Amino acid sequence: MRTGAAAGHTGYFHEAALYASDRELVDIAVPFLRDGVAAGEPVLVAFGEEHAALIRRATGGDPGITYLPGGDMYARPPGAIQAYRRMLADFVLGGAGQIRIIGELAPSAFGATWDWWARYESAINQAYDEFPLWSMCAYDTTSTPPDMLADVVRTHPRAARPDGGHTPHIDYVNPAEFLTESRRPPDDPLLLTAPVVSLIDPEPAEARQAVQAAVPPEFPQSDVDALVLSVSEAVTNASLYGRAPVRVRLWAGAKRLVLTVTDQGLGPKEPLAGMLPLGAGDGGGLGLWLCHQMCSHVGLYREDGAYTLRLTVGDPDTV
Amino acid sequence: MRRSGVVADAAEVGAHSHVCFAFREPAELRAAAREFARTGMASGERVLLIAPPGEYHRWRSDEWFAEVLAGGQADLLQAETVYPRTLADPYAQVEYYSQETERALAAGYTGLRVAADATTLVGDPVALDGFARYEHLADVYMAAHPLSGLCAYARDVVPDTDLAQVASLHPTVTPQSSPFRLYAVGAGLAFAGELDHDAVALLEAALDRIRPDDGELVVDMTGLGFAHHGAVRSLERWAAGSGRRVLLRGARPLLRRLVELMELEAVRVEVAA
Known part of the structure; x- marks a missing residue:
């Protein structure tokens, strides 16, 4: 049975918790959590240390609240989706009528990788919709840039307010629409330098060899592996589902490697491709998902009649 | 060897x-x-x-x-x-x-x-x-x-x-002649070459023709440069379909990571020492 604002709702009740102070965050979070505990629901907090401590204090260390360790949970969007889906399935199997979660993205999400976290926020409207989940994603309106807040409003059907109210977001768009928009990641100064690899219509093996030969030795093998797999998947997908010519380029910076694969097609048809491990005959979805699982950032966008996949390993942010 | x-x-x-x-x-x-x-x-x-x-x-x-x-x-x-x-x-x-x-x-x-x-x-x-x-x-x-x-x-x-x-x-x-080879070594088999997506049908044909002994099939992977996820999926399907388990031994760390992400049940990986 659903309780609180989500009573009578089927599936995922997805809210943004937009706050301008610790006080506002507490005013939104505490009643939400306490009511869940009182109703005997699984109640979880997925905050960084500072906000987790704030909520612990404000709830008097209520033992009915579970604190999820941050870290890897929010390292990559598809990893977060996979971990949450598994956890939610377990709660439902255990008989939960509703699960409450309040969480926040890691500070690193609010930089060069925002676009894939925006896609995450949109994708979960569908990816969690089979669960009786009520979740709040907390965003600080004083520090989150306006363009990111605009994405938050477009990916959360409603907002939870500090006064206890719930406001529908009239600007909300469903994942099928949001995820098919072209979302070019921020310009990376590294891409203004000369690429170390530039290939037209390579076979996957040829692209792998070129990438392996060009990666500077200071990068760890795990980064090289991530690129080797990603370039293979991207080139294979481009040749199977895209349109020639397929252009592969690699840039090597001090802290990161950036690879782009551009073809003249439209990109994946399935809006959630990359965020969920789709099955066989998925139009390249599993390959794209593997890229998302191995790289530190994946951007995808359509521009001038071409589809580009931009894959980063290493540190996406430091210039 | x-x-x-x-x-x-x-x-x-x-x-x-x-x-x-x-x-x-x-x-x-x-x-x-x-x-x-x-x-x-x-x-x-x-x-x-x-x-x-x-x-x-x-x-x-x-x-x-x-x-x-x-x-x-x-x-x-x-x-x-x-x-x-x-x-x-x-x-x-x-x-x-x-x-x-x-x-x-x-x-x-x-x-x-x-x-x-x-x-x-x-x-x-x-x-x-x-x-x-x-x-x-x-x-x-x-x-x-x-x-x-x-x-x-x-x-x-x-x-x-x-x-x-x-x-x-x-x-x-x-x-x-062939992008990969699947051949006998010791009590098991070995892969060599590369298993890209365009080799998946060929891999399935090869798997269809081998008749390993019952029990876990050990496959030496030291000679295999790369495996596309489609090839790994075929291997898993073959193993599950024939009711056996497959151990990919001497694999590269990338293959282990791939198999972990795909959450396979019949195929497991041992990385080269």
């Missing part, structure tokens, strides 16, 4: 024990057969040569062949005397070579070495399927016994896709 690789020309075939030799000119095959025979003769093996149709007399009149044939350690046979028209029973053909190997040993040779043109044995889909199964069974036998083979296929007769199906079941092949 068995020798495995891609041999560019006839000079290299001698060091290998089961070679799929795809040729364009009959002279290429004669050169390869000579080289293959020479290695065997030098190590005291009995040698059987099976020439392509129409080539029997040319082989016979080849100076080097003529000399070794006269010596008695080597024999030149017609394909029809060794192979039935289609290989209805792959096991029987392996049994034939197993008996010939035993006979060679009994006669004091160190083993048996066969260089045979098999072009006419893969003519239609049924024949191809039977012969591919035979190639694998023979490979398993060779991995454990002193039999070695050079299996020759004429490129202008055997379509590339058919050639790939038989080539992929040899430890050693000529270039542009």
Whole structure:
């Protein structure tokens, strides 16, 4: 049975918790959590240390609240989706009528990788919709840039307010629409330098060899592996589902490697491709998902009649 | 560990024990057969040569062949005397070579070495399927016994896709024959080459033709450069479908990561030390 604002709702009740102070965050979070505990629901907090401590204090260390360790949970969007889906399935199997979660993205999400976290926020409207989940994603309106807040409003059907109210977001768009928009990641100064690899219509093996030969030795093998797999998947997908010519380029910076694969097609048809491990005959979805699982950032966008996949390993942010 | 690789020309075939030799000119095959025979003769093996149709007399009149044939350690046979028209029973053909190997040993040779043109044995889909199964069974036998083979296929007769199906079941092949090889080592198998997406159908054909013992199948992966997730998925499907488990041993860390992400049940990975 659903309780609180989500009573009578089927599936995922997805809210943004937009706050301008610790006080506002507490005013939104505490009643939400306490009511869940009182109703005997699984109640979880997925905050960084500072906000987790704030909520612990404000709830008097209520033992009915579970604190999820941050870290890897929010390292990559598809990893977060996979971990949450598994956890939610377990709660439902255990008989939960509703699960409450309040969480926040890691500070690193609010930089060069925002676009894939925006896609995450949109994708979960569908990816969690089979669960009786009520979740709040907390965003600080004083520090989150306006363009990111605009994405938050477009990916959360409603907002939870500090006064206890719930406001529908009239600007909300469903994942099928949001995820098919072209979302070019921020310009990376590294891409203004000369690429170390530039290939037209390579076979996957040829692209792998070129990438392996060009990666500077200071990068760890795990980064090289991530690129080797990603370039293979991207080139294979481009040749199977895209349109020639397929252009592969690699840039090597001090802290990161950036690879782009551009073809003249439209990109994946399935809006959630990359965020969920789709099955066989998925139009390249599993390959794209593997890229998302191995790289530190994946951007995808359509521009001038071409589809580009931009894959980063290493540190996406430091210039 | 068995020798495995891609041999560019006839000079290299001698060091290998089961070679799929795809040729364009009959002279290429004669050169390869000579080289293959020479290695065997030098190590005291009995040698059987099976020439392509129409080539029997040319082989016979080849100076080097003529000399070794006269010596008695080597024999030149017609394909029809060794192979039935289609290989209805792959096991029987392996049994034939197993008996010939035993006979060679009994006669004091160190083993048996066969260089045979098999072009006419893969003519239609049924024949191809039977012969591919035979190639694998023979490979398993060779991995454990002193039999070695050079299996020759004429490129202008055997379509590339058919050639790939038989080539992929040899430890050693000529270039542009098959992107990967699946062959016998010890009690298990080994992969070599690369398993890209466009090799998935070929991989499935190869898996369909192997008949490993029951229990966990150990596959040596040290010679495999890359596996696309589609190939890994085929392996998982084959294992699950045949009710067995597969251990990929000596794999690269990337393959372990891939298998972990795909959450496979029948396939597990051990990374090379």
